Amino acid sequence: MELRKRLEENLMQLTRYTDYSIRTLIYLGAHEGTQTISEVAKAYGISRNHLVKVVHNLGRLGYVETLRGKSGGIRLAIPPQEINLGSVVRDVEPTLNVVECFSAEENSCPITPVCGLKGILHEASDAFFEVLEKYHLSDVIGPRKELLQLLGVLN
Numbered sequence: 001m002e003l004r005k006r007l008e009e010n011l012m013q014l015t016r017y018t019d020y021s022i023r024t025l026i027y028l029g030a031h032e033g034t035q036t037i038s039e040v041a042k043a044y045g046i047s048r049n050h051l052v053k054v055v056h057n058l059g060r061l062g063y064v065e066t067l068r069g070k071s072g073g074i075r076l077a078i079p080p081q082e083i084n085l086g087s088v089v090r091d092v093e094p095t096l097n098v099v100e101c102f103s104a105e106e107n108s109c110p111i112t113p114v115c116g117l118k119g120i121l122h123e124a125s126d127a128f129f130e131v132l133e134k135y136h137l138s139d140v141i142g143p144r145k146e147l148l149q150l151l152g153v154l155n
Helices: 002-011 016-030 037-044 048-060 085-092 117-132 144-150
Strands: 064-067 073-076
Touching (some): 037 048, 037 073, 085 117
Antiparallel strands (some): 064 073
């Protein structure tokens, strides 16, 4: 049971980069109009410099639109109901390799050819994404008023 618990904890752990990407999309999805990176960073208490990289990537992927000029900022490029959470995680997570044997280039495990764990972990990973793919950003931002209050935007 202890092994299963550790595997589940490790399998479900996304990078901070992915977490910030999803948080940014939640923030933008909960708001009307254009926001700034500084506003998002302040609401979550995270580094603006780190968030600039996240937003740049989200823009490159087509999730976020960046606007320059006096009334510039960032906003969702597509409606929240069209942003699939499974797709976001697949797009921004740098590696989906739960263990090193998932990567042919970086695998040094000597038991890979006969190990049954790899197949089990692939099945668990597939189940993880199967659940994520059922949901869209609109499912996460449902209680907008409460969400904005918690983010410090509304009193």
